[in-house]
Amino acid sequence: MRTMRGxxxxxxxxxxxxxxxxxxxxxxxxxxxxxxxxxxxxxxxYAALEMAVADLRSAQxxxxxxxxxxxxxxxxxxxxxxxxxxxLAERQRVGHPDAVTHLxxxxxxxxxxxxxxxxxxxxxxxxxxxxxxxxxxxxxxxxNGRLATEITTARDTETxxxxxxxxxxxxxxxxxxxxxxxxxxxxxxxxxxxxxEAAEAAGAEVPSDSSETQASLIGDTRSTDxxxxxxxxxxxxxxxxxxxxxLLDGRDLPALLSRTAAAIGATGVVLWVIxxxxxxxRASLGHGYSDRILAKLGTYSVTxxxxxxxxxRTLQAQxxxxxxxxxxxxxxxxxxxTSGCVGVLSAEVSGAARDGSTLPLARVxxxxxxxxxxxxxxxxxxxxxxxxxxx
Numbered sequence: 001m002r003t004m005r006g007x008x009x010x011x012x013x014x015x016x017x018x019x020x021x022x023x024x025x026x027x028x029x030x031x032x033x034x035x036x037x038x039x040x041x042x043x044x045x046y047a048a049l050e051m052a053v054a055d056l057r058s059a060q061x062x063x064x065x066x067x068x069x070x071x072x073x074x075x076x077x078x079x080x081x082x083x084x085x086x087x088l089a090e091r092q093r094v095g096h097p098d099a100v101t102h103l104x105x106x107x108x109x110x111x112x113x114x115x116x117x118x119x120x121x122x123x124x125x126x127x128x129x130x131x132x133x134x135x136x137x138x139x140x141x142x143x144n145g146r147l148a149t150e151i152t153t154a155r156d157t158e159t160x161x162x163x164x165x166x167x168x169x170x171x172x173x174x175x176x177x178x179x180x181x182x183x184x185x186x187x188x189x190x191x192x193x194x195x196x197e198a199a200e201a202a203g204a205e206v207p208s209d210s211s212e213t214q215a216s217l218i219g220d221t222r223s224t225d226x227x228x229x230x231x232x233x234x235x236x237x238x239x240x241x242x243x244x245x246x247l248l249d250g251r252d253l254p255a256l257l258s259r260t261a262a263a264i265g266a267t268g269v270v271l272w273v274i275x276x277x278x279x280x281x282r283a284s285l286g287h288g289y290s291d292r293i294l295a296k297l298g299t300y301s302v303t304x305x306x307x308x309x310x311x312x313r314t315l316q317a318q319x320x321x322x323x324x325x326x327x328x329x330x331x332x333x334x335x336x337x338t339s340g341c342v343g344v345l346s347a348e349v350s351g352a353a354r355d356g357s358t359l360p361l362a363r364v365x366x367x368x369x370x371x372x373x374x375x376x377x378x379x380x381x382x383x384x385x386x387x388x389x390x391x
Contacts, residue, residue: 014184017180017183017184018180018184021176021177021179021180024176025173025176025177028169028170028172028173028176029173031169032166032169032170032173035162035165035166035169036166038162039159039162039163039166042155042158042159042162043159045087045091046151046154046155046158048087049084049087049088049151050148050151050152050155052080052083052084052087053084053144053147053148053151054148055076055080056077056080056081056084056113056144057140057141057144059073059076059077059080060073060077060117060120060136060140060144061136061137062076063120063121063124063132063136064124064129064132064133064136070121070124074121077117081110081113081114081117084110085107085110088103088106088107088110089107091103091154091158092104092107095154095158096157096158096161098157098161099154099155099157099158099161100154102150102151102153102154102157103150103151103154105150106147106150106151106154109143109146109147109150110147112143113140113143113144113147116135116139116140116143117140119135119139120132120135120136120140123135168246171245171246171247171371171372172242172245172246174245174368174371175241175242175243175244175245175246175368176242176245178238178241178242178245178364178367178368179238179239179241179242181364182234182237182238182241182361182364183234183238185232185234185360232357232358232360232361233262233263233264233265233358233361234361236259236262236263237263237264237361237364237365239259240256240259240260240263240365240368241364241365241368243256243259244256244365244368244369244371244372245368245371247372253271253285254285254287257269257271257285257286257287258287260287260345260347260362260365261287261288261347263358263361263365264331264347264349264353264358264361264362264365265349265350265351265352265353265354265358266288266331266347266348266349266350266353267288267328267348267349267350268286268287268288268289268347268348269286269287269288269345269346269347269348270283270285270286270289270294270297270345270346270347271283271284271285271286271343271344271345271369271373272284272300272308272312272343272344272345272346273342273343273373273375273376274302274312274341274342274343274375274376275375275376275377276375276376276377278302278340278341278375279301279302280299280300280301280302281299281300281301281302281308281309281312281343281344282298282299282376283297283298283299284343284376288348307320307330307332307346308332308344308346310332311332311333311334311344311346312334312341312343312344313341314334315334315336315340315341316334317331317332317333317334317359317362317363318330318331318332318333319331319356319359321354321355321356322350322354322355327354328348328349328350328354329348329349329350329353329354329355329356330346330347330348330349331345331346331347331349331356331358331359331362332344332345332346332347333345333346333347333359333362333363333366334366335366335367335369335370335373336366336367336370337370337371337373342370342373342374342375343369343370343373345362345365345366345369347362
């Protein structure tokens with residue numbers, strides 16, 4: 001009965017984690033859909049606004065066109081001006097503050113255009129068509145152009161902010177999915193890695209050679225008395241993944257690499273970023289190594305015969321076990337994006353992690369890093385420049 005309860009608890013926790021994560025991911029998806037709908041509405045609204053401004057310019061020209069009835073064109077200008085003013089007022093009410101600044105400037109331009117238009121109308125009523133033409137084709141045309149520029153800038157600002165918010169929500173989705181996988185992995189792995197004493201307390205059969213069993217669990221068949229495996233740092237890795245998903249500034253990467261090293265049991269990690277030509281890997285950032293050592297690492301050819309290049313070339317994680325009981329092992333995990341490998345996360349691991357047992361955690365973190373890393377320029381990339389966040 002005790003064994004049954006022990007097996008049901010992880011299953012129940014797994015169901016709760018999956019249910020909660022699925023609900024939150026669904027909420028993120030709804031928000032993303034709303035943002036895409038808002039972007040479509042912005043596109044249509046600003047397109048109509050820009051067309052109305054262009055029609056304003058043409059309608060004013062009708063004041064002085066031969067054979068035209070100026071009063072009809074004046075009514076057309078009034079209608080268009082009212083339409084433009086209504087849209088500008090609505091966008092200032094609901095738009096982003098950065099865009100509202102340009103919309104307010106556009107409103108000022110529209111007020112100036114009204115004043116200029118009134119002068120042109122007075123000249124037309126007094127049959128001073130030469131003076132009216134000067135106002136319409138010089139003064140009003142210049143104001144109209146400035147009005148169109150402010151509207152275009154406001155449109156670009158709102159669209160970019162909407163797209164940035166959608167990209168951030170998508171990164172939250174990826175971070176939550178990664179954290180969920182890690183938690184489920186912990187529910188699967190941790191019960192299997194418990195100590196013999198815990199197994200005996202739970203009523204399970206304890207193998208006669210407990211030290212050999214412990215060695216096999218951590219994947220080390222060379223020695224059975226080095227050390228006992230340590231629990232994987234699932235929660236720490238999940239936190240790192242979430243913060244990578246929220247990354248907006250490449251200058252925050254060094255701190256995240258430090259936390260990555262702690263999560264996977266590494267004494268040092270290096271983030272290698274591929275160049276635009278996809279021929280060279282550059283040691284872009286590191287933790288646990290001095291700037292001099294990073295500069296000495298320099299670049300690797302993707303075709304070179306080392307674990308970092310092999311990981312990039314084959315898109316497969318590479319593990320180098322420790323050569324001795326007191327030595328260090330190494331991991332090289334490719335950062336795989338939609339366009340292929342964008343870099344490699346290499347780590348020098350020691351202690352309980354030197355057998356490669358933390359490779360699953362490193363792979364999850366590498367998957368998150370791949371979403372925020374962009375290739376470096378092929379020639380002039382500075383080794384100490386943090387890679388920019390992709391979105």
